[in-house]
Structure formats: C-alpha cells, structure tokens
Amino acid sequence: MNKIIGKENLSEKVVRFEVEAPLIAKSRKAGHFVILRVGKKGERVPYTIAAADPKKGTITLVIQRVGKSSEKVCQLEVGDYITDMVGPLGKATHIENFGTVVCAGGGVGVAPMLPIIEAMKSAGNRVISVLAARSKELIILEEQVAKHSDEVIIMTDDGSYGEKGLITNGVEKVIQREKVDLCVTIGPAIMMKFVSLLTKKYDVPTVASLNTIMVDGTGMCGACRVTVGGKTRFVCIDGPEFDAHLVDFDEMLMRLKAYN
Amino acid sequence: MSDYLQAERAQEWREALRKSMKNKDRTNISRVVMPEVDPEVRSHTYDEVNKGLTEEMAVNEAHRCLDCVDPTCITGCPVEINIPKFIKNIERGEYLEAAKTLKETSALPAVCGRVCPQERQCESKCFYTLKLKKEPVAIGHLERYAADYERMSGDISVPETAPANGIKIAVVGSGPAGLAFAGDMVKLGYDVTVYEALHELGGVLRYGIPEFRLPNDIVDIEIDGLKKMGVKFETNCIVGKTISQEDLREEGFKGIFIGSGAGLPNFMNIPGENLIGIMSCNEYLTRVNLMQAADPESDTPVYQGKKVAVVGGGNTAMDAVRTARRLGAEKAMIIYRRSEEEMPARVEEIKHAKEEGIDFYTLHNPLCYEGDERGRVQKMQLQRMELGEPDQSGRRRPVAIAGETVWLEVDEVIVSVGVSPNPLIPQTFSGMEVTSWGTIVVNNETMQTADDMIFAGGDIVRGGATVILAMGDGRKAAMAMDAHITSRQ
Numbered sequence: 001m002n003k004i005i006g007k008e009n010l011s012e013k014v015v016r017f018e019v020e021a022p023l024i025a026k027s028r029k030a031g032h033f034v035i036l037r038v039g040k041k042g043e044r045v046p047y048t049i050a051a052a053d054p055k056k057g058t059i060t061l062v063i064q065r066v067g068k069s070s071e072k073v074c075q076l077e078v079g080d081y082i083t084d085m086v087g088p089l090g091k092a093t094h095i096e097n098f099g100t101v102v103c104a105g106g107g108v109g110v111a112p113m114l115p116i117i118e119a120m121k122s123a124g125n126r127v128i129s130v131l132a133a134r135s136k137e138l139i140i141l142e143e144q145v146a147k148h149s150d151e152v153i154i155m156t157d158d159g160s161y162g163e164k165g166l167i168t169n170g171v172e173k174v175i176q177r178e179k180v181d182l183c184v185t186i187g188p189a190i191m192m193k194f195v196s197l198l199t200k201k202y203d204v205p206t207v208a209s210l211n212t213i214m215v216d217g218t219g220m221c222g223a224c225r226v227t228v229g230g231k232t233r234f235v236c237i238d239g240p241e242f243d244a245h246l247v248d249f250d251e252m253l254m255r256l257k258a259y260n
Numbered sequence: 261m262s263d264y265l266q267a268e269r270a271q272e273w274r275e276a277l278r279k280s281m282k283n284k285d286r287t288n289i290s291r292v293v294m295p296e297v298d299p300e301v302r303s304h305t306y307d308e309v310n311k312g313l314t315e316e317m318a319v320n321e322a323h324r325c326l327d328c329v330d331p332t333c334i335t336g337c338p339v340e341i342n343i344p345k346f347i348k349n350i351e352r353g354e355y356l357e358a359a360k361t362l363k364e365t366s367a368l369p370a371v372c373g374r375v376c377p378q379e380r381q382c383e384s385k386c387f388y389t390l391k392l393k394k395e396p397v398a399i400g401h402l403e404r405y406a407a408d409y410e411r412m413s414g415d416i417s418v419p420e421t422a423p424a425n426g427i428k429i430a431v432v433g434s435g436p437a438g439l440a441f442a443g444d445m446v447k448l449g450y451d452v453t454v455y456e457a458l459h460e461l462g463g464v465l466r467y468g469i470p471e472f473r474l475p476n477d478i479v480d481i482e483i484d485g486l487k488k489m490g491v492k493f494e495t496n497c498i499v500g501k502t503i504s505q506e507d508l509r510e511e512g513f514k515g516i517f518i519g520s521g522a523g524l525p526n527f528m529n530i531p532g533e534n535l536i537g538i539m540s541c542n543e544y545l546t547r548v549n550l551m552q553a554a555d556p557e558s559d560t561p562v563y564q565g566k567k568v569a570v571v572g573g574g575n576t577a578m579d580a581v582r583t584a585r586r587l588g589a590e591k592a593m594i595i596y597r598r599s600e601e602e603m604p605a606r607v608e609e610i611k612h613a614k615e616e617g618i619d620f621y622t623l624h625n626p627l628c629y630e631g632d633e634r635g636r637v638q639k640m641q642l643q644r645m646e647l648g649e650p651d652q653s654g655r656r657r658p659v660a661i662a663g664e665t666v667w668l669e670v671d672e673v674i675v676s677v678g679v680s681p682n683p684l685i686p687q688t689f690s691g692m693e694v695t696s697w698g699t700i701v702v703n704n705e706t707m708q709t710a711d712d713m714i715f716a717g718g719d720i721v722r723g724g725a726t727v728i729l730a731m732g733d734g735r736k737a738a739m740a741m742d743a744h745i746t747s748r749q
Contacts, residue, residue, distance in 0.1 A: 087498075087502065088501055216457070220542050220682065222543055
C-alpha cells in the first residue's frame with residue numbers, strides 16, 4: 001500500500017501524483033518504471049517514473065486517462081492508497097556525454113522523458129528538447145523541461161502553441177541545423193515509429209522507450225514482447241529502451257491492440 | 261536418521277498395529293481409487309478435480325502399508341517425510357498425529373499431497389512396487405488426507421520452534437523452495453523475512469498451478485502456518501531492484517536464500533509467434549490464476565478462445581489446456597513433438613486431460629502461424645514427426661517426416677515449451693557463479709553459492725523442475741546454512 005501525498009491536474013486528461021515509496025525513491029534511476037494495481041480486482045499496469053525525492057521518500061508519476069485502469073488511478077485523491085506498487089523495473093537509461101542529444105517527447109511521454117533530460121544535461125550533453133502535443137493544453141511540464149534543456153522546441157498539431165506541425169518537423173529542423181549525436185524518443189508508439197523513420201534517414205542513433213502491455217513486469221509472462229533486430233525481446237527486462245531503428249513498430253502497434 | 265526411524269518404528273503402538281493384521285491380508289487389499297468430479301461437470305468449473313479420500317478409504321489404504329523395517333519409500337521423498345509413521349497414524353485413527361508427522365519435515369503437506377509426482381518418487385520406492393510388483397501404497401493420497409483432515413478439523417498444529425536466536429535471514433521468492441527454506445529456518449530459531457516480487461504469496465503455487473488442481477485456499481493456509489511460526493513476508497519487493505544485495509547486508513542479514521524461480525518463458529522463435537492470441541503458458545496461467553481474469557469483475561483480460569492449441573507436453577501444458585477447456589474452448593488441443601510415452605507430464609494429468617475431452621496431437625511440431633488482417637492468429641502449420649534414435653535425455657528423438665505438414669485452425673495458442681531462469685537476480689547480484697543458461701551454480705550437497713552467505717535452490721538452480729524438488733533444495737539449504745552460520749560463531 002502506497003499513500004498518495006500529492007495530486008495535480010496537468011491537463012484535462014493528465015494527472016501528476018506524488019506517492020510514498022521510500023525504497024523505490026532511493027533505488028530508481030532515469031528510465032525505470034513501476035507497476036501499479038488499484039483495488040483487489042485491479043489490473044497490473046506499468047508507468048514510467050517521472051521523478052523521485054529520496055529524502056522525502058516519494059516518487060512522481062504522471063498518468064494519462066486512457067482506459068479503465070488509468071482512470072481508476074486518476075480517481076484516487078491525496079490520502080488514498082495505491083493497492084500495490086512494485087519497482088523500480090526495467091533497465092535504466094544509458095547516460096553518458098554523447099555531445100548533442102535531442103529529447104523528443106510526445107504528449108504524456110514528456111513525463112518519463114524529464115529524468116532523462118535531467119541526467120543527460122548533468123552528464124554534460126547539449127540537450128535540445130522537442131515537446132509535442134495536439135494542442136496547447138496538452139503540453140505538459142514545459143517549465144521543468146526548460147530548466148534542464150539548452151533549448152526547448154514546442155510543436156502542436158493545431159498551431160495553438162509553439163510551432164504548428166508534428167514532432168518530426170521539430171526534430172528534423174534540429175538535425176538539418178546541427179550535428180545531433182543521439183535522439184531519445186518517448187510517446188505514443190505511432191509517434192516513436194515516425195521519429196525513428198526520420199532519424200534513420202539522417203543516420204542519427206535513436207533510443208525509444210517502449211510502453212507495451214505487461215502483467216508481472218519481471219520477465220515472467222512475455223506479454224510485453226517486441227521484435228528488435230529480428231529477435232524477440234521482453235520490454236520489461238531487456239528494455240524498456242531499445243535502438244529505435246531496430247524496433248518492429250508495426251508489430252508493436254498491432255500487439256498494443258490485443259485486448260481492444 | 262535411521263536410528264530415529266528405527267526408534268519410532270519400535271514404539272509399542274506401531275508394533276501392536278503390525279501384529280494386528282497379517283501381511284498377506286494387507287497385500288491382498290487393492291489400491292484405493294481417488295474419487296473425482298465427473299469429467300463433463302468439471303470441465304466447466306474450477307472445482308478441484310480430485311475430491312480426496314473418505315475416512316474409510318484412507319484407513320483401508322493405510323492397512324496396505326507393511327511398515328517395512330527398511331522404509332525405502334522415504335528415500336524417494338526429497339524432503340524425507342517419515343512415511344510409515346504418518347501412514348500408521350492414519351491406520352490407528354490418529355489423523356492429527358499423522359499431519360504433525362508430515363510437518364516434521366514438510367512445510368507444505370497439503371500442497372505436496374496434491375501436486376507431487378509421487379509415482380516417480382516415494383511410490384516408485386514402495387515395497388509393493390519394488391518387490392511385490394503390485395500397485396504401491398497411495399502415499400500421496402494419504403498425505404493429502406492427513407493434511408486436509410487437520411485443516412478441516414480447525415485444530416491446526418503449529419510446529420515447535422527453537423528459541424529465537426536473533427539472526428536475520430532473507431529469502432528471495434515465496435515459491436516452494438523459499439517457503440520450505442523459511443519453514444526450516446524459523447524452526448531453528450532464525451528471524452526469517454521472505455521477499456516476494458508479486459502482490460500475492462506462493463510463487464508458482466499461486467500464479468502457475470490452477471485452482472482445479474491446487475485451490476488457492478490451500479496455499480493460503482500453508483502460508484498462514486508459516487506466519488504463525490514467525491516467518492515475515494514482504495510482497496511487492498524485488499530483491500536486486502527494490503532493495504539491493506548491499507541493502508540486505510547493511511540491514512544485518514547474515515544469510516540469503518535465493519529461490520527466485522524459472523520465471524522466463526521460452527518461445528520457439530518461429531514465424532508468426534508474436535501474433536495476437538499467441539502467448540506463453542506463464543502469461544495465460546498468470547492472467548487466470550493470479551489476476552483471476554476469468555472473473556467478470558476482474559480488470560485483467562484474457563483470451564477465451566474456441567479453438568485453443570497448447571504447445572508442449574509437460575504438467576504446465578496440461579494445466580493450460582485444461583484451463584482453456586474450462587474457459588469455454590470447444591476444441592482444446594495438445595501439440596507435442598514426441599509421442600505420449602515421452603511426455604513429461606504426470607500420468608494423472610494426462611488421464612484427467614483426456615477425460616475432459618482434450619485432443620492430443622502427438623508427433624506434431626509447430627512450424628509457423630498465420631493471422632488475419634488485424635494480426636490475430638488464425639491457423640498454425642504443423643510438421644508431422646516420427647521417433648528416431650534416443651537422445652541425451654534417453655528419450656527417442658523426434659524427427660521430421662519430410663513433406664508431411666498439416667494446417668490447423670486455431671484462435672488461441674499457448675506456448676508451453678519450458679522456462680528459463682529469471683535473470684533479475686543473476687543480473688543484479690555479484691559474487692555468485694552463473695552458468696550460460698542463467699542458472700546459479702551451487703554446491704549440490706549444501707546449495708551454497710560462490711558467495712558463502714548466499715544459498716540458492718529450486719528452478720533458479722535447476723532451470724525448471726518440480727515443486728517438491730524445489731522444497732527439497734530449500735530444506736537442504738536450510739540445514740547447510742544453519743551449519744555454516746553456527747560454525748562461524
């Protein structure tokens with residue numbers, strides 16, 4: 001049981017929670033995720049950790065209302081408890097001084113991107129963050145991202161904020177302008193697919209953080225399997241981050257609809 | 261040990277029982293038949309298939325046991341239960357004493373009485389099997405009788421524990437290896453904490469073995485017994501991730517037992533295997549058993565296919581195919597590349613599966629899968645096989661019959677072709693030796709790893725075996741760790 005000690009609506013569909021989890025707060029690194037379960041009949045669902053405060057013993061989760069299970073979490077209030085939470089899971093992001101890193105986050109994917117932006121910046125990288133969403137209200141965490149980025153580019157589908165266009169337009173602009181050593185992308189699978197296609201064209205190494213269906217999150221079930229470089233890999237223990245250019249995004253998109 | 265067995269056997273009541281009936285009359289009794297729920301009825305419910313013996317059946321079966329001078333049956337039991345002592349207690353009507361006898365060496369008697377492959381263990385070493393060439397005493401059924409009797413009596417004994425010695429021991433994983441280890445260590449007075457990654461305790465007993473073979477209530481009661489003895493349990497805690505090896509040392513743990521299991525399913529890596537509707541047996545069984553996905557109120561979904569193929573011939577494959585039947589499969593099939601004779605599943609599981617109308621495609625091996633436009637599996641291609649020369653395992657090797665393939669319509673496929681050791685512990689612990697298969701290397705006598713404070717057992721060492729072998733490892737490790745810690749004090 002983990003107590004919720006903070007809740008803030010980042011947008012109509014996106015909620016930020018601060019949750020008591022002293023052991024996870026202490027051991028987690030950028031890129032790690034947790035699995036939550038709400039209620040005794042609840043499903044086990046993975047969420048990437050957006051931030052942690054080891055002194056306070058809390059972690060931050062940013063959750064978008066997309067279905068029954070995320071809705072259940074979002075209905076919890078300060079003082080309520082999450083029935084089960086386990087983590088940190090997955091492999092941490094590989095952080096080093098690559099040179100110039102483009103961090104391309106779409107929608108709620110900006111939240112798990114935040115700790116990576118922070119870590120990349122403190123490793124000495126020049127960090128250019130590209131945030132994208134359908135419209136202005138759905139751009140989240142801009143201020144926090146800006147704090148750790150050398151430059152922030154905002155893209156909206158409808159042009160209500162920043163520049164009008166897709167995330168790929170923003171990323172392409174940077175690649176055409178200067179040498180990019182690494183691109184990290186987190187967001188909807190379809191978005192990551194197109195970012196990956198773009199960076200492949202320019203031969204920019206790219207890492208994508210995949211968000212597949214999971215049950216246990218510890219390698220036990222294989223529900224999360226994806227094809228990477230022609231081989232079946234488990235997102236929960238081999239990932240969640242993979243070389244985006246080797247990921248079979250079409251298969252992943254298909255598998256995400258398994259229970260729809 | 262043998263002195264203890266002889267002293268027990270020499271007790272007056274045992275002598276009196278032996279004299280009360282001629283051996284010839286004992287051997288003339290035929291072996292009891294376990295009452296079962298009707299196959300047609302049970303293939304639509306989760307009720308336990310085996311109903312358990314009646315008192316009359318149990319006592320009658322107990323009469324068959326000759327209380328041998330040299331009880332070879334015990335040598336077939338990985339946890340060395342004093343088999344004649346518990347059976348003779350049943351014969352004289354002291355059922356609670358029988359249950360206590362089981363608990364002297366077994367942490368989970370009600371579980372073992374249900375899921376042990378007794379025909380390959382104690383019962384294969386029974387005097388009836390070895391010398392009389394008759395059906396062995398139904399040791400497993402009697403074990404279950406005694407354990408169930410105690411549970412239903414409401415008078416559940418808590419084994420005695422030595423005075424607390426204050427020495428902290430950590431156990432990684434609450435499956436059969438960890439529970440057996442924890443039970444023995446707490447009896448010796450240690451301060452034992454079991455860490456479990458999932459939100460429920462029991463490991464494979466919970467997520468793997470279905471309700472109709474091992475009801476969850478039984479697992480709960482066995483774990484409650486351990487709690488009463490003083491074992492502490494922490495769920496949602498992954499050793500190596502949530503807390504590290506160093507954290508455990510810093511918190512003053514003097515010994516660690518790793519029983520993290522073989523939780524990494526194997527796939528066949530054939531075309532189309534990632535289509536929707538194809539999953540590992542672990543995923544399928546975890547959804548149904550742990551997450552109760554078949555309950556309409558559960559948020560966890562599960563496929564309820566009408567034409568379900570399960571690939572494999574082990575106990576897990578039988579569990580999966582029989583579960584699929586219960587979830588409404590009109591055609592539930594086992595696809596196995598060898599013949600029935602080579603199947604690793606228990607004879608009883610195969611028999612139960614057949615009674616429930618499971619189709620067996622033996623000597624067939626999957627080649628590939630094809631799906632519809634949405635990526636859902638629709639059919640699988642099978643290669644027909646024949647048996648060739650024996651391989652390293654001694655079983656005749658399956659060989660493809662050139663050109664003989666067949667397509668089978670399916671809407672769900674469950675891949676049950678074995679498991680590999682879970683990599684989390686080998687990846688996050690230092691100081692141990694790990695094989696290229698990912699299993700942890702231990703001294704076979706002591707279960708000690710290269711790090712002398714860490715012991716390991718069960719599938720993380722064996723790579724995929726049975727509940728009772730895992731429990732045997734846990735017992736062995738407890739004895740050896742106790743000796744190791746004592747010798748250093």
